Amino acid sequence: MNLTSQNPDQPQAFIVDLDGTMVDTLGDFVAVLNRVLQDLALPVVGRDFVERTVGQGSEHLIRSTLAHVGAEPQLYEDAWARYQAHYTVLNGQHSEVFPGVVEGLERLSALGRPMACLTNKPAAFARDLLAKKDLAKYFDKVFGGDDFARKKPDPLPLLKTCEALGTAPAATWMIGDSSNDARAATAAGCPVVLVRYGYNHGEPIDAVPALQHLDRLDAIDLSAWA
Secondary structure, eight states: OOOOOTTTTTTSSEEOOBBBBTOOOOOHHHHHHHHHHHTTTTTOHHHHHHEEEEEESSHHHHHHHHHHHTTOOGGHHHHHHHHHHHHHHHHHTTOOOOOHHHHHHHHHHTOOOOEEEEOSOHHHHHHHHHTTOOOOOGOOOETTTTTSOOOSSSSSSHHHHHHHOOOOOGGEEEEEHHHHHHHHHHTTTOOOOESSSSSTTTTTGGGGGGGGESSSGGGGOOTTTO
């Protein structure tokens, strides 16, 4: 592997999160979860609960949802199968690309650096969503939560993604929306940029250290090395 410069001011690649960073997918999550809960004759959940809970993978989301509505943990396997079936049908139907994302990806793409999408969403759902929202063309690699042995906030997915891109972690910027992204990036040695409009478990993202905190992806500061 040909590792590149260790200077974080001159990134050689970008890793971009999906849910809450590029696409507002809360509507998808709410719709899918509530279909699962209705199938199981359980109470439905609201957008606020889902916004606080997403970000650590589908398994965590389902287990947390079952606990929230007072369901037995043994329902998980049934709920997971139903979740996959409903998500396959509903993926992208209740979601929108955030303002500034396409413009931001165009700016990053114009630099000619390799780019990867790295999400805790299952890989098949991630690739399908990127295609439906016309974002797949910006990425050389797409990795989901089931592509590696562990998920963010563990650093393993970032380290493996850097390996796939052929760049050193210190030269690869992680762009995300949550403390999970920041924790994973910090542990992997990747500089991190955070957007303010995403899903950070109900906590203000400005409290999380980062190179930049952005209101829109196209506001990313490239002046140091563009």
